[in-house]
Amino acid sequence: MKQLAFKLTQTLFVILLVVACTSPKKKIDYPKTDLAQNSLIPKPAKVIATNSAFGLDSSTAIFTNQTFKGFEEVGSYLSEKLKEKLNLDIPVNTFDSETVERIIFINQTDSLELQSEEAYELYIKNDSILINAKTAAGAFRGIQTLRQLLPEKSNDTLSDAPMWLIPSGKILDEPNFDYRGAMLDVARHFFTVDEVKRFIDLLAYYKFNTFHMHLTDDQGWRIEIKSWPKLTEIGAQTEVGGGKGGFYTQEEFKEIVAYAAERHIEIIPEVDMPGHTNAASFAYPVLNGNGLPVQNYIGTRVGFSTFDARKDTVYAFLDDVVREIAAISPSKYFHIGGDESHVTKKKDYIHFVEKVEKIVQKHGKQAIGWNEIAQAAIDSSTVGQLWNEPESALAAAAKGSKILMSPAKKAYLDMQYDSLSVHGLHWAAYIEVDEGYNWDPETYVEGLSKDQILGIEAPLWSETISNSAELEYLAFPRAIGYAELGWTKAEDRNWEDYKKRLADQQPFLDENDVNYYPSSKVDWKKKKDIYKKIEKN
Numbered sequence: 377m378k379q380l381a382f383k384l385t386q387t388l389f390v391i392l393l394v395v396a397c398t399s400p401k402k403k404i405d406y407p408k409t410d411l412a413q414n415s416l417i418p419k420p421a422k423v424i425a426t427n428s429a430f431g432l433d434s435s436t437a438i439f440t441n442q443t444f445k446g447f448e449e450v451g452s453y454l455s456e457k458l459k460e461k462l463n464l465d466i467p468v469n470t471f472d473s474e475t476v477e478r479i480i481f482i483n484q485t486d487s488l489e490l491q492s493e494e495a496y497e498l499y500i501k502n503d504s505i506l507i508n509a510k511t512a513a514g515a516f517r518g519i520q521t522l523r524q525l526l527p528e529k530s531n532d533t534l535s536d537a538p539m540w541l542i543p544s545g546k547i548l549d550e551p552n553f554d555y556r557g558a559m560l561d562v563a564r565h566f567f568t569v570d571e572v573k574r575f576i577d578l579l580a581y582y583k584f585n586t587f588h589m590h591l592t593d594d595q596g597w598r599i600e601i602k603s604w605p606k607l608t609e610i611g612a613q614t615e616v617g618g619g620k621g622g623f624y625t626q627e628e629f630k631e632i633v634a635y636a637a638e639r640h641i642e643i644i645p646e647v648d649m650p651g652h653t654n655a656a657s658f659a660y661p662v663l664n665g666n667g668l669p670v671q672n673y674i675g676t677r678v679g680f681s682t683f684d685a686r687k688d689t690v691y692a693f694l695d696d697v698v699r700e701i702a703a704i705s706p707s708k709y710f711h712i713g714g715d716e717s718h719v720t721k722k723k724d725y726i727h728f729v730e731k732v733e734k735i736v737q738k739h740g741k742q743a744i745g746w747n748e749i750a751q752a753a754i755d756s757s758t759v760g761q762l763w764n765e766p767e768s769a770l771a772a773a774a775k776g777s778k779i780l781m782s783p784a785k786k787a788y789l790d791m792q793y794d795s796l797s798v799h800g801l802h803w804a805a806y807i808e809v810d811e812g813y814n815w816d817p818e819t820y821v822e823g824l825s826k827d828q829i830l831g832i833e834a835p836l837w838s839e840t841i842s843n844s845a846e847l848e849y850l851a852f853p854r855a856i857g858y859a860e861l862g863w864t865k866a867e868d869r870n871w872e873d874y875k876k877r878l879a880d881q882q883p884f885l886d887e888n889d890v891n892y893y894p895s896s897k898v899d900w901k902k903k904k905d906i907y908k909k910i911e912k913n
Contacts, residue, residue: 421549432458447483454519478502482518486510493554578855657683744760759780779824787835
């Protein structure tokens, strides 16, 4: 009864709200604005313009569905962003009929035409904006579209106070892939909690929904494991080039997870193994399987390290590691690495992958691994992440596994743009902005169908970068294109159209002091020539 009464109360409140907002107000003669001409990224599925506007000003209020979890938080997030950008204090779920003239209503509904859990409908009229979504995640994606529709300047001629005109019309939208991710290697170089949060904020604006953290490698172990304290006491104290390294306490990792969750982004932790394990073996030499004395490592060579795949202690260790991380990681996935394990004998590698997969499953998670894991008899629930061997992706798919598309030649964010770009490597390819955009995850591997593809992820390895400015130089603007590859259907993607919309993202990037690469492939509105170096705190 209480729940029914609450729903009725809420419905009545909405009716009163609408009535109040449609009562006679000072009529505003809005100029014609064309919703279809806005440079939205990712490009929505359907846009219908009605050639008028909604006037966002201090007389606007946000109201949300309060019965379903997360919708009020989405409204509060929007209010915070409007405050940051426009210095407007927009109330959430409070209403004063004397001062409120227009509303933004964020509503839960199960009656969308679209199927995805992240789908949304955006209706923009003169006196109201309605965002309909099945889930809070869908509503959150919808408010990113609304944020992109905000003009850079207010119109000060239509009313007594500044007013920002949002073009009227209707947007129906949903993602092409359920998984749209980026990865950050915090093992080669350590990135602070604040640096990780900043990257997550930028990804959220473009509707990414997963963030993969490469937490361990030869150069450093970056996550606290309480049952094996030397992993951070010893294994976390180095990084490429000899820096001081660092690690996340379990409380700090939970802080990152919670921060991402507020932005409807899932954190996927990775412990790379059986190769890329020198830092762990340096802390605990009993784990080492390459037969050589273990030293700390600050170089960039790969493939020399391995766990001992035939030692029970290794699996007891990994059981503890997976158990502790799984307990603080709500994601259904746990990434087990599996790449470039060159000194592990093939039969030992297969034995190891199959044992670790079972440990991951024991702790309630699905395994993800780089494409080499397809050599093993992996379970159909395990995801194969393609980075360099299409035949491995096909082998994993033949076993029933979904494939995550991250081909190094197209999707690696650490590849240089060209021979002159400041940071990055080029062992896979030079990836200019157009090269990063002009490929199709659905057709990249011949013989792999769309229903076998989980989604797309753009990894950023950190051999050549050590702070947010350098991270952003490699990630942006390419990450924006990968956002569109994951969200927008192939038939709606076109480089000539996209590069114009990308150029229109420049005010957002500049406003947020993003150190993006000013590619000559894009006709930026304002030339940016100087690389701004921001030292790590």
